[in-house]
Amino acid sequence: MGRPDPGGRRANRPGRHRSRAPPDRCRRSGRRARRGSVVAVSSVSKGLGKVEVAVRWDPSPTGAPAHDLDIIAATYTEDAPQGPPEYVVHHDSRAPDGTINLNRDSRTGVGLGFDEVMVLELDRLAERFTRVVVGVVIQQGEGRLTFGEVEGTGYRVREGYTDLAEGDFGAVAPNTAVVLAEFARDEHEEWRMREVLRGFGGDEEDFVAAMGQLHG
Numbered sequence: 174m175g176r177p178d179p180g181g182r183r184a185n186r187p188g189r190h191r192s193r194a195p196p197d198r199c200r201r202s203g204r205r206a207r208r209g210s211v212v213a214v215s216s217v218s219k220g221l222g223k224v225e226v227a228v229r230w231d232p233s234p235t236g237a238p239a240h241d242l243d244i245i246a247a248t249y250t251e252d253a254p255q256g257p258p259e260y261v262v263h264h265d266s267r268a269p270d271g272t273i274n275l276n277r278d279s280r281t282g283v284g285l286g287f288d289e290v291m292v293l294e295l296d297r298l299a300e301r302f303t304r305v306v307v308g309v310v311i312q313q314g315e316g317r318l319t320f321g322e323v324e325g326t327g328y329r330v331r332e333g334y335t336d337l338a339e340g341d342f343g344a345v346a347p348n349t350a351v352v353l354a355e356f357a358r359d360e361h362e363e364w365r366m367r368e369v370l371r372g373f374g375g376d377e378e379d380f381v382a383a384m385g386q387l388h389g
Contacts, residue, residue, distance in 0.1 A: 220363025221356065222296040224332050226307050227277075227287035231325030239281045240323050241312040243377075244291045246273050247384045249304040256385030259302070262291070263310075272297045273305075280312075287329065295356055295364040304357045306384045309342070310350040310377045320372075321346030330354055330366065338368040348372030350380040352387040 226244055233240045247258035248268070262273045272294045279288035293305060309328070311318050320326060320342040330338040330353070338354060345351045350373040359365050371387045373380050 220296075220359070220361075221332055221337075221366060222294070222364075224293045224295060224330065224337070224356070224366070225290060226293065226353065227290045227329045227331070228309055229287045229289075229325065229327045230282040230323050232282045233323075238314045240318065241280045241314075242282070242289060242323070242326075243278075243310050243312060244275065244289050245308050245310055245377075245381065245384070246291060246293060247306045247308075247381060248273070248298075248302050249306070249385055250301045251303045252301075254304050254385070257382065258306075258385060261381055270297070270299070282323075282325075287327075293356070300362075304355060304385075306352060306355045306387075308350060308352045308373075308380065308384055308387075310380055313349065313376060317349065319347055319349055320351070328353060330368070337366055340370070342370075344370055345372030348374050350375070350377070352384060355388075 226246075228242055228244055230240055230242050243263055245261060245263040247256075247261050249256065250259050253259075260269065262268055262275065265275070265278065267274045273291065275289070275291050277288070277290040282288050291307070293307070295305065298305070311320065311323065323342075326342040328338070328340060328342070329336060342351060352369045352371045352373070354366055354368050356364050356366050369388065373383065373387060375383070
């Protein structure tokens with residue numbers, strides 16, 4: 174099993190810029206998370222509803238094997254809040270009830286904007302689900318590929334026009350996977366987010382098994 178390990182250059186790619194929230198939305202959300210910061214809970218007072226997690230990276234050099242980063246979401250119930258997960262959404266899969274979907278899937282990083290996008294409709298999840306952990310894993314081909322060897326990485330977590338978290342994977346450069354954020358119900362049954370950014374050095378199967386126990 175991999176060992177938890179607390180962990181480029183961003184090319185100027187057309188169409189990749191940070192959106193600014195409309196003034197009224199900014200007032201509702203209070204403040205945006207600083208780049209790469211750790212946030213105890215989301216600042217959206219009414220709790221989170223529909224959240225988008227997006228990841229980007231640059232293609233591998235010409236002639237080299239493709240760089241393929243995948244977003245993974247693992248769901249947990251009140252009976253087993255730290256695992257094993259009730260179900261996992263990644264690659265071409267989706268939640269059985271349609272609440273978590275991978276809307277954009279890239280295997281190369283070629284293109285403009287964010288290369289991979291997952292949408293989580295937290296407010297539609299059944300009451301028995303109390304926690305969702307979202308991570309990113311690098312598909313391993315020839316040899317071992319780490320975040321430090323992938324150029325132009327970046328992530329963004331957003332609800333509507335409000336950015337809840339954004340940054341890159343420089344802090345987990347020696348790792349092959351990372352827990353990006355966790356969403357959990359608070360005492361009022363509202364969904365809140367905590368940015369984690371916790372690196373992991375094992376393969377995808379071991380990462381999925383450990384996701385529920387990797388905290389920031």
